[in-house]
Amino acid sequence: MLNYQLDQTFNALADPTRRALVERLAQGPASVSELAAPLPMSLPAVMGHLKVLEESGLVKSEKTGRVRTCRIEPQMLSQAEHWVAERRAMWERSLDRLGAFLDMTKEDET
Amino acid sequence: MLNYQLDQTFNALADPTRRALVERLAQGPASVSELAAPLPMSLPAVMGHLKVLEESGLVKSEKTGRVRTCRIEPQMLSQAEHWVAERRAMWERSLDRLGAFLDMTKEDET
DNA sequence: TTGATACTTAATCACATGCTTAACTATCAA
DNA sequence: TTGATAGTTAAGCATGTGATTAAGTATCAA
Numbered sequence: 001m002l003n004y005q006l007d008q009t010f011n012a013l014a015d016p017t018r019r020a021l022v023e024r025l026a027q028g029p030a031s032v033s034e035l036a037a038p039l040p041m042s043l044p045a046v047m048g049h050l051k052v053l054e055e056s057g058l059v060k061s062e063k064t065g066r067v068r069t070c071r072i073e074p075q076m077l078s079q080a081e082h083w084v085a086e087r088r089a090m091w092e093r094s095l096d097r098l099g100a101f102l103d104m105t106k107e108d109e110t
Numbered sequence: 111m112l113n114y115q116l117d118q119t120f121n122a123l124a125d126p127t128r129r130a131l132v133e134r135l136a137q138g139p140a141s142v143s144e145l146a147a148p149l150p151m152s153l154p155a156v157m158g159h160l161k162v163l164e165e166s167g168l169v170k171s172e173k174t175g176r177v178r179t180c181r182i183e184p185q186m187l188s189q190a191e192h193w194v195a196e197r198r199a200m201w202e203r204s205l206d207r208l209g210a211f212l213d214m215t216k217e218d219e220t
Numbered sequence: 221t222t223g224a225t226a227c228t229t230a231a232t233c234a235c236a237t238g239c240t241t242a243a244c245t246a247t248c249a250a
Numbered sequence: 251t252t253g254a255t256a257g258t259t260a261a262g263c264a265t266g267t268g269a270t271t272a273a274g275t276a277t278c279a280a
Contacts, residue, residue, distance in 0.1 A: 003126050010124035013194070015238095016113050026200035033256060045239055047258075066247040066256045077198045084123070084191040090136035091184050098138075125268090143226060155269055157228075176226045176277045 001079045008056035009080045017041070018049045025059060025072040032061075032068050111189045118166035119190045127151070128159050135169060135182040142171075142178050 012018050021035055036046040050070060053059040057076040061068050122128055131145055146156040160180060163169040168187060171180040 003129075006129065007124055007126060010120050014117055014120035014124050016117060017238095019113075019116065019193075022197055023200075026197045026204065028204045031256080041238090042240065043257075044241090044259080048238070063257085066245095068257070072197075072201050074198050074201050077194055077201075081191055081194045081198070083129075084187055084194075087132055087136045087182075088184050088187045088191070090133075091182050091187075094136065094138050127268095141226080151268090152270065153227075154229085154271090158268070173227085176275095178227070 001083060005057065005076070006080065006083055008052075009058060009076050012053050012056035012058050013080070015049065015052075017046075018053055021046075021049060021053060022058060022072060022077075025070060029069050029071040032070065035070065111193060115167065115186070116190065116193055118162075119168060119186050122163050122166035122168050123190070125159065125162075127156075128163055131156075131159060131163060132168060132182060132187075135180060139179050139181040142180065145180065 013022070017039060020039065024030060024035060032047065032050065033043070035050070036043050039046055050059065050061070054061060054070075058073055059070055060073050061070040063069075123132070127149060130149065134140060134145060142157065142160065143153070145160070146153050149156055160169065160171070164171060164180075166186060168183055169180055170183050171178050173179075
């Protein structure tokens with residue numbers, strides 16, 4: 001995954017309003033005003049957040065008539081998940097190496 | 111996981127310099143200047159990034175003599191991972207419900 | 221004790237973010 | 251065609267971010 005895509009994806013998820021939008025969209029598609037209704041801010045503010053989500057690839061939208069319907073795009077979600085999982089795995093391998101090293105030195109002591 | 115912790119964790123991961131630091135630390139602990147050496151910025155700038163990582167809980171550090179040694183803290187990493195995984199699961203369940211609904215309407219048609 | 225090393229803090233600055241309100245466009249329904 | 255609805259765009263503003271350089275502190279080694 002490219003660096004700037006990770007920037008955009010993690011940045012999109014770093015805001016509670018945007019996570020609320022993702023959470024709502026995880027339950028199914030919604031229009032812009034449906035998404036904005038429960039949020040304590042103006043519609044243009046919500047549209048700003050949707051723009052960030054859409055640029056990150058986490059959300060896609062489509063306009064039919066005067067209604068824009070937004071839906072979640074789970075691929076980016078799983079790519080972010082993978083980045084984190086891989087670093088955690090790296091860390092665990094480095095712990096294993098440390099463990100092996102400590103075992104080795106222990107054997108030397110005996 | 112609390113909202114502001116997710117804010118801090120995702121925000122910490124939303125910067126390529128900070129991800130580079132996480133990536134380096136996933137291979138094992140390092141001092142501040144070891145971490146700063148390969149990066150194209152001043153030491154105070156790197157310390158700013160380390161502060162963000164440390165406030166997020168992704169990194170911990172400890173000073174011995176004049177050397178501060180930093181290490182990764184994988185718990186926050188896996189908590190961020192879980193948040194993403196759960197939303198993806200939500201989305202998949204909502205797809206299942208849609209599938210079930212479509213199957214149902216199909217049965218009605220026959 | 222003197223000098224180098226490793227980090228820390230402070231002042232500064234350019235630029236990005238996250239809102240707001242107001243004005244505008246496009247669609248739908250009567 | 252008129253009015254309401256759904257969304258969009260623009261201007262403005264307070265605050266936050268990410269960097270810099272310069273100066274300061276604590277530790278270590280000779």
